[in-house]
Amino acid sequence: MVCQLYEYHYINEEKTWTEAQQYCREKHTDLATVSNMADMKRLLSNSAGNMNEAWIGLYDQTDGVRTWYWSLPGVEFNETNWKEGEPNDYTNENCGFIGEKLKWGDISCKSINYFICYDERKTSEKFYMTEEKKTWLEAQSYCREKHTDLISGMKQLQDGEVGKLRNTKGNENYIYLGLFRDTWKWSDGSSFSFRHWNLQFEDEKSNSGQCAMTVFDDGGRWKNVDCKEEKPFFCYDDKVILIKENKTWEDALYYCRDHYHDLVTITSLDEQRWIQEKAKNASTDYVWMGLRYTCTLDFWFWVSDEVVRYKNWASGEPVDDCDMSGAMETRGEHRWSKINDLKEFNFLCSKS
Incomplete structure (x- = not known):
């Protein structure tokens, strides 16, 4: 469990989804938001020996507005490469394919196609084209079990290896990528794209409601x-x-220590994704973190005494200089920058 960022609590009381939401907001923060597979494993470990099903904080909007997402957690949908005339939503098409000249189109998620997986553990040959066709959900499940996820985001799709893989299928028009759209939202308002639906999700006989639950034995x-x-x-x-007050880095540090625990520390990609979701709601272009440069020792450090292992610096950063501290972009790719610590920004505090 990532204790310093969020903790899950299994409540063994039977309530409707709305009653559960109200309970969580009164006694905790909200119904559970699930941002990645690591979260799913934590939920399952918390449910050991209990009932087989439990509500989570995902619900279907009644306005029917569909939003495009990438399957791989943390990849923002902010650039597109649609083929002319796409997406056309010809038959309620909620999944994306990559076609000729690597242009995208939309297609029914029920259709059977080849697909490309992405594996972040590999240093080379990060992409894998299966020899077996599947539905989009089956393809997503396969990629997550065997690799990392379906290929997602413009950065991955611009890799030359992808074009070569695409060409191995010759005249095959439709090859799935990790692009999907839906009407589902998280109770706490966060925009995490992670979904972990069962393979019968498209079957209205078994999946027909507007609230989501996790099924332990599946x-x-x-x-x-x-x-x-x-x-x-x-x-x-x-x-x-997130504290929406503008303060210098030092004033932000003292505020966090007086009212909560400390300025926030980021030690992994999953933590970065969770924290950048909070940063999106800031009123300034950057938010302060607990990242500081020491001139005397000539290195960057977290004020929580954590070693700076995970890094997310913007291109060209950091150029080490005195009186500088680390801030995260609140828009775009949420990269880190070193900024004079007399600047005033919103900031992020950790509660423990």
């Missing part, structure tokens, strides 16, 4: 059912808070 996969059903549920406690 690997934690999610099912959507009537929100009025009564089930146990997961809440979460957020250990990070």
